[in-house]
Amino acid sequence: MSRDTADSKGASVSIDVSAIPSEPVGAGRYVIELLKNLPEVSADMRIVLISRQGDTKRWSELVKGCYQVQDLVPKNRAMRLVYERFSLGTQLERRGIKVHHGPHYTLPSTSKISLISTIHDLTFFDFPQYHAKSKVVFFKKAITDACNRADVIICVSQQTKNRLIELFNPKGEVCVIPHGVDTDRFKPNEDFDGQDQKIIDELLPGDDFILYLGTIEGRKRVDVLVRAFDLLIKDKLVHQETNLVLAGKSGWKTEEVETAIKESPNGSRILRLGWVKDRVVPSLLRKSLAVVYPSQVEGFGLPVLEAMACGSKIITTQDTVMAELSKGVAYLCEPGLPESLEEALNSALSDLRNYSGSSNEEVVINTREQMGLDLARKSSWHESAKLHAEIYERLA
Incomplete structure (x- = not known):
């Protein structure tokens, strides 16, 4: 104008x-x-x-x-x-x-x-x-x-x-x-049958993946996530088809992340998407096995809120604003420790593996998911x- x-x-x-x-x-x-x-x-x-x-x-x-x-x-x-x-x-x-x-x-x-x-x-x-x-x-x-x-x-x-x-x-x-959070976009159900799968097929070789969403930079501690993923594979806690997807552009201080990926024996299973368009983000969140946000420090941690709105399983760091935001919903780990992150990831994935129509695990999963949805609805x-x-x- x-x-x-x-x-x-x-x-x-x-x-x-x-x-x-x-x-x-x-x-x-x-x-x-x-x-x-x-x-x-x-x-x-x-x-x-x-x-x-x-x-x-x-x-x-x-x-x-x-x-x-x-x-x-x-x-x-x-x-x-x-x-x-x-x-x-x-x-x-x-x-x-x-x-x-x-x-x-x-x-x-x-x-x-x-x-x-x-x-x-x-x-x-x-x-x-x-x-x-x-x-x-x-x-x-x-x-x-x-x-x-x-x-x-x-x-x-x-x-x-x-x-x-x-x-x-x-x-x-x-x-x-x-x-x-925009709950018209970030919600547990896709707009039409097959929407999410179509988007995933365009982006990834398979739909069995753990997701990191955000800028890839030092304080996000994506290097810790890479090493925790290696531990999950070493300890045979994930399927052979499970990939780690990193969705976000590179920021400042990525040397530790680059080193972790380079040294990983599972480099072919670490998929980097770069910055992704807004339209694909809800589908990535919904289709992931779990969303991991291992940042050491944030002012808010918006991806955690958006993941809750989609009913995703969430792993983040304790004693942070993300833990406060997702209280009772996220699986928590100590910041900077791959072993702690592996344990939290395994807990989340175990709940998913053990899920059945009448088990106690269903109550745990539904309670966490419902709590996340309720918290997200209060944040507009x-x-x-x-x-x-x-x-x-x-x-x-």
Whole structure:
């Protein structure tokens, strides 16, 4: 949409989407789902999206014309960060913006308008070894600035809020707005008979697989999953046809994962799909024997929530936000220990193997599955968007 058109309507709230890549994960998924649901809860609010130059078409298509899009931000990352810091605030004021939301930590440094920042996690402080040094320096400063300047900080989990308050004394209000799940897409039943199998046949050589879904990077501890998979095979706890499927693009610090795969005697059974399209994700979750999310630390752990909504068997790490999110549903393991992950995986797969129509195992499986479905139903993107909209309206 043209800059003049947006200005003439006097948009009062801006949301920065300039950092969202073409293949969104994590924080990118959060922004997209937020934008999909905001129109239902903010009909009287004028919202403009601030995108990278030349990215107007993508965002207009993604949000189906529900928002004004202004491509103010330079494409080059270094120039984008400088522009956001020193020029964006002034440009927003000139366009009548009253509230600006930076959904990925960062905010303009020079601005008189109300500011909101979403803080996803504090790993740049607590686990800097899992990030590029340049990002650690940048995001530490961005988070510090947000705590000093934001009128409201949105945290995606209570754990993130607690840690933020331990590290800082934020100037503004700190609230928790958890992510949601789209239960129209993520559900235990396919839309039509054969839908899931058709998608799996397009992606994989067989439908007997354990699934990891997410970015492949150091803190996710996919290397631990690879070694646990090797142990399952060594101890003859899985079928010869069972594969390990890694669905997600590579991120930072993948050396340990690459080494684990290279050293694995079962490399031919470790299948890497790379980033997968949204339409195939529910089918992967439903058809998997189990979904494993062995991350050492997360701000939220969205794949765990989506797996619960699909009725999947879930294995994740104890004493994390994922364990809190999936309480009573997931099989838990100690972070970083292949033997512990093997044990949790074997428990999950044993329940599946022992399942029968009248056994006690059926009660265990159905109870876990039903608890997961119930928890997922309470976590909607609609409710998340509603809570965001309430903050926008209050500050505007």
